[in-house]
Amino acid sequence: MIDTVAAVGSAPRRRLGEASLLAAAGWAFIIFITTYMLIPVLVTAVMSFNSAAMVRFPLSGFSLRWYAGFLASPLWMDALWNSIVVALGTTVVSASAGILAAWAFSRYDLPFKNLLYLLIMMPLFLPGVVLGLGLAITFGGVQIAGVPLYGSRFLVVLGHSLWAMPLVFLLMEATFRTVDKRIVEASGDLGAGPVRTFFEIVLPMVSTGVFSSMLFALVISLNEFMMALFLTNRDTQTLPVLMWLSLRSAGTPNLAVAAVVLAVTVFASLTLIALWHIRSLRRA
């Protein structure tokens, strides 16, 4: 009896100690994770403005000369251009294919639905090395109208689409499921055919989803390097491929600039989506 009373009496005090300990641990974790997540990003950003020719600490001074060098270098600028072309191609291919397939899945009863789903989704779970290797050995000697497929940007676009399309598909399938079926029926009811309905009623209703999935595709393609490494040559190599190759030979401040340029491209795209989202919120 006495034991019980004593236990009850001490419990709140012990709990208080536990709680403050936990709170402290929580703060420590937040500081740790913040540092961990920001180290590589910040180090790179800072280094791109360093004036020294060597990548080393301590820093020597502020300079934009590496940016000037990057912009003046045809090698790096070509790689950036390749990256942008491939990323835009991937966006168009994966978004159109993925959105149409997602619409088919959410609107119609399909035979072998699970099998089709697996076929579309599977590449997302496979590493870039495997997908890149497969594409390289399959299309290594293939030519279309005298132009070799291997080493072309076209093949890289399709390779990147193997990751981007399932993602678009996944996102859009979930989005299409939120569309009120009766609104789609109402459009047909008022005399619009399926194509008209899709473009004039369905797509505008899911515009935010379309836009974000397109940006996902863009970001994936901009950052991907494994498949690009397998599938490009010196003329078509993308920015991450060139970064990887020069990192293997010798790290230079140019690399830091390239990393910042790549990140800025990604963040600029994300800002776009944020603006789009705000605009659509205001209109609704």
Next chain:
Amino acid sequence: MSLAAIPSRETNAASEGRRSAALLERFTPLMLLTPALAIAVVFFGLPALTMLRMSFNLHVDQRLFVPGLTFDHYGEIVSNPLFRGAVWTTIRLALIASLVTVMLGYCFAMLTWLKPRRWRLYLMGLALAPMLVSEISIIFGWWMFFPKNGLLSYALVSTGIVHEKISLMYTEFAALVGLTYLSLPFCFFILLSVFDGIDRRLLESSADLGAGPFTAFREILLPLTRGGVLAAFSQCFIWTMGTYATPTALGPDALWTMGLLVQEQMLSKHNWPLASAFAMLLVAIIAMVMFVARSLSTRRIDYHD
């Protein structure tokens, strides 16, 4: 309801029209699926089969491959200690990295879930960083952090914690730090979505009933998030298995992974059959991990229901 004339047969043209409309309706989903299926079949299915077939081809010096049927390449992976070691290294790295990632990701996601709303955006943005930045940029970031003249060494020396410059570059530790960094967001977002599905009042009621925070964690949170942990772990494992740039660039030279071997056999040694055999093995291991994770998580649900 008096009907003077009900035609028993409609005109041919009308029935023709009805049939073609029905046919069009039937083929609409197929037409919608065509682009996606074409991409999946031509650029994924076909290469997958080609790779499988290629892994049984012969390899003769100076030639990419010679058609044939041999299990030599699979045999070589098993018999060659260098290759066997690479398979083991890949699995070991993936296991350790996934374990660390899941633990970090679990704490990270739980904290995000418990913290007030205004923290959420900040923490989620933090977790998003590795996803938005290219793997190569991140490797480069760590590449400037770990070596003798890197930030870590500089910071430790200038604060007086150590006296000599130190280098953690080209160690397995550096490779693991890089791998964990890159797989953390997958893990975080999977687990956060699981936590978001839990009613936070469960914790309050558990505290009401006299359970301390650790008891509440063990008795309530852990069982409710087990499926999520499993999913996060398998996702991290699959991802770290397949990546090769990070361990290659940050780890020691002797740290051979399967991804590296695929790349090397393909691009430097031009041994397509062996590269394909490695790729198929990688796919097999990934498929197995997915299958095990899936069957484990469904069994758990069966047990609860």
Next chain:
Amino acid sequence: MIADVSGHRPALHLENVRRRYGGIVAVRSLNLSLAQGEFLTFLGPSGSGKTTTLRMIGGFEQPDAGSIWIKGERVDHLPPHRRDIATIFQAGALFPHKTVAENIAYGLRMRGLQKPEITARVREVLAVVRLSGFEERYPNQLSGGQKQRVALARSMAVRPAILLFDEPLSALDLSLRLQLRSEIKRLHEEHGFSAIYVTHDQSEAMALSSRIVIMNRGGIEQVDTPLGISRAPASEFVYNFIGESCCMPLVASGGEVRDRQGGAIDLKLHTPPREGEWRLYLRPSRIKMAAAAEACENSLEVQVGFVEFLGESYRYHLRAGALEFFCDNPAPHMPRSEIA
């Protein structure tokens, strides 16, 4: 082509229309005609096949067998956009990213009307549903009732052969429902459109319809005017479904009436029942309570169990032998009574 005696083609004609889902028959062999300007209501419990029938008329589902004719043209297997119909959906189903005017103009554009004509029609039809001045609003700036009136306007604007109503009032609260019900009635009287209306609410059906089709388990139980349905229910199901009723299972033999347990019931009927088992149905509101002494054509001696006050009337729970039922009386009554 299909025509009635006077030479007018019916707005809608269904012939042996059938639909099943897997092994479940949703609609069994339906035959029906809708005259021009008629307001026909499908009334029935959920799962009775009324919504499936409407969706087949609208083209959202295909019948397994049979044919559907709109104004003499065969339309089954035509997709919705090739049919001369317009549906008013449950929650309006307005296009959320289009303004009220754009919503209404949509169907007109699909029919290839010219811009000035579209503008004129939008203005006209908005005036009809009393929403002039709402042209530039978006659907989420409208109340539930306004949304439904825009939906009505959107459908009426295209001047279809038939307007289809798919439980349009079920998402609204009671007062709004009554208000909009009168609105639909007014519009039908003024504009004389042909309409098919689906509901499970019998007061809606009674108030709006020229004729009511009572459906049950995929088949038609009765087709009649509202008055006919309530006066002369064609089947036991209709009797149960429409209004409140009391059921008395009885056995008649040798001029005597007993309950199913064999207890004698003091029931006197103007036309005595034939021999056999019967279920006698009574409307609680049409049972009159009277003192035992009063002479009546039909009477039953009962005991009063307990009384509920319903606000407008009193509900007497009665017992006669093993029979239990109730009747509604506008005023309180003395205990021991007989019923007429």
